[in-house]
Amino acid sequence: AQKVTQAQTEISVVEKEDVTLDCVYETRDTTYYLFWYKQPPSGELVFLIRRNSFDEQNEISGRYSWNFQKSTSSFNFTITASQVVDSAVYFCALRGGSSNTGKLIFGQGTTLQVKP
Amino acid sequence: DAGVIQSPRHEVTEMGQEVTLRCKPISGHDYLFWYRQTMMRGLELLIYFNNNVPIDDSGMPEDRFSAKMPNASFSTLKIQPSEPRDSAVYFCASLVWGDSGNTIYFGEGSWLTVV
Numbered sequence: 001a002q003k004v005t006q007a008q009t010e011i012s013v014v015e016k017e018d019v020t021l022d023c024v025y026e027t028r029d030t031t032y033y034l035f036w037y038k039q040p041p042s043g044e045l046v047f048l049i050r051r052n053s054f055d056e057q058n059e060i061s062g063r064y065s066w067n068f069q070k071s072t073s074s075f076n077f078t079i080t081a082s083q084v085v086d087s088a089v090y091f092c093a094l095r096g097g098s099s100n101t102g103k104l105i106f107g108q109g110t111t112l113q114v115k116p
Numbered sequence: 117d118a119g120v121i122q123s124p125r126h127e128v129t130e131m132g133q134e135v136t137l138r139c140k141p142i143s144g145h146d147y148l149f150w151y152r153q154t155m156m157r158g159l160e161l162l163i164y165f166n167n168n169v170p171i172d173d174s175g176m177p178e179d180r181f182s183a184k185m186p187n188a189s190f191s192t193l194k195i196q197p198s199e200p201r202d203s204a205v206y207f208c209a210s211l212v213w214g215d216s217g218n219t220i221y222f223g224e225g226s227w228l229t230v231v
Contacts (some may be wrong), residue, residue, distance in 0.1 A: 045207060045222035064197075091159065100176065103172065104151075104220055106159040 004094050006107035013082055017049030020079040021110045027055075034068065034075045034102065035093040044114050045091070051075060068092045082114045118142070120223035122208050128229045133197040137226045140189055145206030148184055149220060150193050151207040159207075165191065198230045 003026040013019045017089040024032065049059065051068050059066050063080045079086055090109045121140040129135055141148045151166040163173040170184045176183070180199070185191040195202055209222040 035219070037222075042224075043205065043227070044224040045209075047219055047221060048140050050219050095218075103161050103164070104149075104159075 002029075002094055002105045004092050004105050004107035005108075006090075006092055006110050006116065008110045010113070012113045012115065014066075015084060016081050017084050017114075018078060018080050019112065021079075021090050021092075021112065023075045023077065023107060025073050025075065025094045027094060027096055029096040031096075033095045035075050035095070036066070036075075037091045037093060037106075039089040039109070041088070043087055048077075048090075055113045061084070074086070082112075084114050084116055087112060087114045118223055119192065120208055120210050120227050121208075122223035123149030124136045124226060126229075128231065129198055131230055132197045134229075135198045135202075135228060135230075137193040137206050137208075137228070139191045139193070139223060140211075141190070141191070141208070141222060145186075145205065145212045145221075147211045147213065147220075149207075149209040149211075150187060150191070150192050151209060151222075153205040153225070154203075155185055156194035162193070162206075195228075198228075200230045203229050204208060 005024045007022055032053045036050045036104045038046045038048055049066055056068050056070055065078045089109045091107045091109045093104045095104050120142055123138045136200055147166050150162040151159055152162055153159045160175055162175045163183045165185045181195055183193045205225045205227050207222050207225045209220045211220045
């Protein structure tokens, strides 16, 4: 079975602090894809990043960075120097590569509040 | 490029009424998905289509729910009759297999309230 766990339900930080959102996944597929989506207060789901299981290279995009570690089945997301606009619910998601072309399994989400 | 377009954005209806949600996927995308988001169950896949054909509808909660995709640019999710427990945000999403990332892109959601 596939599963995504985001153990942190809510995180509150003060602006300019760094924050890491944890994501742990379970899958038996040898090929799979991991995603992070952002859901701001307006409600839409915004794609942030995709990572293939065969590419463990970490990635940085501006203030965002992602740490993918297959050994611990984790795909953590770090926001550096957080801003109020980062306040949102963040979802980690998993999609298997061997079947179920589209079945994204989502974690329960982490609500991030960045206070000024 | 236009993203996934959903309508209506918000709908309030009375229990027992028929509800139809609409979706226009991104042009050229050959997969379309319907997801539902609730506080209790989070984000769950209801059904998805490939080239307009339903592939997996195992997430459709019951016979009151039905989805169609008559052509590559349009899909509907219908609830008949609606019940208060159907209140949720319904997302439509699409992807094109083989693109840079096989990434699923979501619409802005249809916020349904059944009273």
